[in-house]
Amino acid sequence: MSEELVLKFVDPQPMRYGENSHQSAVFYRDPTCTEANLASAKQLWGKELSYNNIVDADAALEMAREFSDGNAVVIVKHMNPCGLATGETLREALEAAWAGDPVSAFGSVIAVTRKVDLKTAEFLKGKFVEILLAPAFDDDALKFLKNKSKDIRLLEVGEIKKATACKVYKHVIGGMLVQDRDIGTWEKFECVTKAQFPKNKEDLARFTWLVTKHTKSNAIVMCYEYKPGYFQVMGLGPGQPNRIDSNLRLCQPRVRDNVARLPEAKEFFDENGKLINEAGLKALEKKVFGEVVMGSDAFFPFPDNVEAAHDAGVRYIVQPGGSKKDDLSIESADKFGIAMVFTGMRHFRH
Missing domain, CATH: 3.40.140.20 (AICAR transformylase, duplication domain)
Structure with missing residues (x-):
């Protein structure tokens, strides 16, 4: 254990606001992170990300890592998996995850473990989703989703793999908690x-x-x-x-x-x-x-x-x-x- 903790984060991105509209916020990138993550994700469509979007999307991505060996869909609301399922196809997994709590899925953040195809994208027709996060998107799926809504955030994060060991941090007033990631x-x-x-x-x-x-x-x-x-x-x-x-x-x-x-x-x-x-x-x-x-x-x-x-x-x-x-x-x-x-x-x- 070091006597001094020195952290380096770069490329500050101002948020529209913080956890609430009266709070200002900034998102910094960890230059040492090589896993799929929110700071290096490519935003292909939609409004800019908010503080809460990033927190929920990170939670969804962490869950998706657990099921990265197959077709899985995680639907997150306020950092809880209101829907989560595996499936023979990604579309089937999305249908089963959505069925877990269709009410809470409204305005949710969704992470999927495989490239989004058109059939999967079409399931979201008429459904309000804040973020769809995926390793990649087929061209026709991306076109459909863009036509579906001008607001949905589409994030391409690259290949999603199992979580690796690292330290995680939680700031409290007057100090910083450091612990091992729960892998x-x-x-x-x-x-x-x-x-x-x-x-x-x-x-x-x-x-x-x-x-x-x-x-x-x-x-x-x-x-x-x-x-x-x-x-x-x-x-x-x-x-x-x-x-x-x-x-x-x-x-x-x-x-x-x-x-x-x-x-x-x-x-x-x-x-x-x-x-x-x-x-x-x-x-x-x-x-x-x-x-x-x-x-x-x-x-x-x-x-x-x-x-x-x-x-x-x-x-x-x-x-x-x-x-x-x-x-x-x-x-x-x-x-x-x-x-x-x-x-x-x-x-x-x-």
Whole structure:
């Protein structure tokens, strides 16, 4: 550890304003950064970037790095992944990510892991998006997006790869915090319950854990395998003062909202969208809750989240473990036949 911290940033770019309109702001570039990043991105179209645009786009890009080995789409609102999905095609991933929370996706920042083609671009017709960030754009996709809106910011960042180790900084009044970038994922993948975690749920659990890692604390996330081998966020509970609220007040209601939008739920509503088969919808909800994996970014100090998961029908949980009362959560999971995995690595995000 050095006795003195000296940082160098160059090429100051004035922002329209800061986090709020009464604050001024400037964006400096790190000349040592070689990864895809916002400071070196090429803006191909749209209004100039704002302070909040850059903060959200950086969060989206960090999430996209986790899924850079395939077609993935991250939709960010206020630094949380309101939609995130993988897909056989980029268009399919975008559709599944958007379905995770169509309301919050309004005015969002989107990062994709592959070159944007026309079919992917066409999905955004009539949808308000602040930023679409991608490694590159096909010419016809770029033309379509430019004709779609004069305001959408289109950012070309180059190839998106896994995150590399570096230091990250957070300024507080009177000082600077320095820490390692959170590039870790898990130290282990250990099933700690009598009910064993099925092999066919492990890929979904790992996807869920990566989404949970990038959700503001206290985070509860539920993800779903909407197609064999491809996953989407079904429910998100971010940034609450306590974890049980993240689960009961945010995540579970979002899952129920999304279940009602599934194709197989159409038969439960009439042509005017009125629910006509409540029992059928409840049965579908129970089925989906039984197939999701629930993630928590930190350990459970009490068994209340396990109990709440069981009440909804959840059968699979991934969390870091590490509480002095882990035994109570494990005991509760065993009581309800829930399979629970410990990863050994917490991912608080403040």
